[in-house]
Amino acid sequence: MMITITFIQPDGVEKVVEAEEGTSLMQLALDNGVDGVLGDCGGACSCATCHCYIDENYLSRMPAAEDVEMSLLEIANDPQENSRLGCQVTLTQELSGMIVKVPESQY
Numbered sequence: 001m002m003i004t005i006t007f008i009q010p011d012g013v014e015k016v017v018e019a020e021e022g023t024s025l026m027q028l029a030l031d032n033g034v035d036g037v038l039g040d041c042g043g044a045c046s047c048a049t050c051h052c053y054i055d056e057n058y059l060s061r062m063p064a065a066e067d068v069e070m071s072l073l074e075i076a077n078d079p080q081e082n083s084r085l086g087c088q089v090t091l092t093q094e095l096s097g098m099i100v101k102v103p104e105s106q107y
Contacts, residue, residue: 001021001093001096002018002019002020002096003018003019003020003021003023003091003092003093003095003096004016004017004018004096004097005017005018005019005025005028005091005095005096005097005098005099005100006097006098006099006100007029007032007034007037007100007101007102008099008100008101008102009034009035009036009102010035010036010102010103010104010105011035013035015032015033015034017032017034019091020091021091021092021093022090022091023090023091024043024086024087024088024089024090024091025050025052025084025086025087025089025090025091025100026039026043026050026085026086026087026089027039027043027087028086028091029050029052029086029100029102034102035102036102036103036104036105037049037050037052037086037102038050039086039087041087043087044087045068045069045072045085045087045088046072047072048072048073048075048076048085050085050086050087051073051076051077051079051083051084051085051086051103052083052084052085052086052100052101052102052103053080053082053083053084053100053101053102053103054082054083054084054089054098054100055082055098055099055100056081056082058094058095058098059082061092061094061095062084062089062090062092062094062095065084065085065088066088069084069085069088072085073085076103077103077104077105078103078104086100
Protein backbone atom coordinates (compact mmCIF):
# COMPACT_ATOMS: atom_id res chain seq x y z
CA MET A 1 0.00 0.00 0.00
CA MET A 2 1.37 3.40 -0.97
CA ILE A 3 1.90 6.26 1.48
CA THR A 4 0.51 9.67 0.50
CA ILE A 5 2.30 12.83 1.63
CA THR A 6 1.29 16.43 0.90
CA PHE A 7 4.14 18.92 0.66
CA ILE A 8 3.36 22.62 0.92
CA GLN A 9 6.16 24.29 -1.00
CA PRO A 10 7.59 27.69 -0.03
CA ASP A 11 5.35 29.44 -2.59
CA GLY A 12 2.26 27.85 -0.98
CA VAL A 13 1.63 25.37 -3.79
CA GLU A 14 0.63 21.91 -2.55
CA LYS A 15 2.21 18.84 -4.10
CA VAL A 16 0.66 15.46 -3.27
CA VAL A 17 3.01 12.53 -3.83
CA GLU A 18 3.07 8.81 -3.12
CA ALA A 19 5.87 6.68 -1.72
CA GLU A 20 6.66 3.16 -0.70
CA GLU A 21 7.18 2.39 2.97
CA GLY A 22 10.81 2.83 4.02
CA THR A 23 11.51 5.83 1.78
CA SER A 24 12.96 8.89 3.51
CA LEU A 25 10.94 12.08 3.41
CA MET A 26 13.93 13.85 1.86
CA GLN A 27 14.29 11.30 -0.95
CA LEU A 28 10.57 11.46 -1.66
CA ALA A 29 10.80 15.26 -2.00
CA LEU A 30 13.87 15.07 -4.24
CA ASP A 31 12.38 12.35 -6.45
CA ASN A 32 9.25 14.43 -6.96
CA GLY A 33 10.79 17.86 -7.49
CA VAL A 34 9.48 19.47 -4.32
CA ASP A 35 10.73 23.06 -4.30
CA GLY A 36 12.85 24.05 -1.30
CA VAL A 37 14.15 20.60 -0.35
CA LEU A 38 17.80 20.50 -1.40
CA GLY A 39 19.26 17.44 0.32
CA ASP A 40 22.82 18.65 -0.26
CA CYS A 41 24.45 15.94 1.88
CA GLY A 42 22.48 13.16 0.21
CA GLY A 43 20.81 12.04 3.41
CA ALA A 44 23.89 11.81 5.65
CA CYS A 45 22.36 14.09 8.30
CA SER A 46 25.10 16.66 7.99
CA CYS A 47 23.64 19.81 6.41
CA ALA A 48 20.00 20.62 7.34
CA THR A 49 19.00 21.42 3.72
CA CYS A 50 16.08 19.02 4.01
CA HIS A 51 14.61 20.87 7.00
CA CYS A 52 10.82 20.76 7.03
CA TYR A 53 7.86 21.29 9.33
CA ILE A 54 5.84 18.19 10.17
CA ASP A 55 2.09 18.35 10.77
CA GLU A 56 1.88 18.27 14.56
CA ASN A 57 -0.73 15.49 14.44
CA TYR A 58 1.97 13.18 13.04
CA LEU A 59 4.96 13.99 15.25
CA SER A 60 4.02 11.38 17.85
CA ARG A 61 3.84 8.73 15.13
CA MET A 62 7.56 8.90 14.42
CA PRO A 63 10.65 8.31 16.54
CA ALA A 64 12.04 11.35 18.33
CA ALA A 65 14.93 13.19 16.69
CA GLU A 66 18.35 11.95 17.80
CA ASP A 67 21.07 14.29 19.13
CA VAL A 68 22.84 14.82 15.79
CA GLU A 69 19.56 15.83 14.12
CA MET A 70 18.68 18.14 16.99
CA SER A 71 22.05 19.89 16.76
CA LEU A 72 21.61 20.44 13.01
CA LEU A 73 18.09 21.77 13.52
CA GLU A 74 19.59 24.45 15.78
CA ILE A 75 21.39 25.91 12.75
CA ALA A 76 18.46 25.48 10.35
CA ASN A 77 16.57 28.55 9.17
CA ASP A 78 13.65 29.30 11.53
CA PRO A 79 13.51 26.02 13.50
CA GLN A 80 10.21 25.31 15.24
CA GLU A 81 8.88 22.69 17.64
CA ASN A 82 7.70 20.59 14.68
CA SER A 83 10.96 20.86 12.70
CA ARG A 84 12.61 17.69 11.42
CA LEU A 85 15.24 16.82 8.86
CA GLY A 86 13.57 14.95 6.02
CA CYS A 87 16.54 12.60 5.70
CA GLN A 88 15.81 11.32 9.22
CA VAL A 89 12.10 10.65 8.69
CA THR A 90 11.43 7.16 7.35
CA LEU A 91 7.95 6.84 5.92
CA THR A 92 5.57 4.28 7.38
CA GLN A 93 1.88 3.59 6.85
CA GLU A 94 1.17 5.53 10.07
CA LEU A 95 2.45 8.67 8.33
CA SER A 96 0.20 8.37 5.27
CA GLY A 97 -1.81 11.57 4.86
CA MET A 98 0.82 13.73 6.55
CA ILE A 99 1.22 17.37 5.56
CA VAL A 100 4.79 18.68 5.39
CA LYS A 101 5.61 22.38 5.01
CA VAL A 102 8.89 23.37 3.41
CA PRO A 103 10.50 26.52 4.89
CA GLU A 104 10.94 29.67 2.81
CA SER A 105 14.71 29.19 2.77
CA GLN A 106 17.05 26.42 3.89
CA TYR A 107 19.75 28.98 4.73
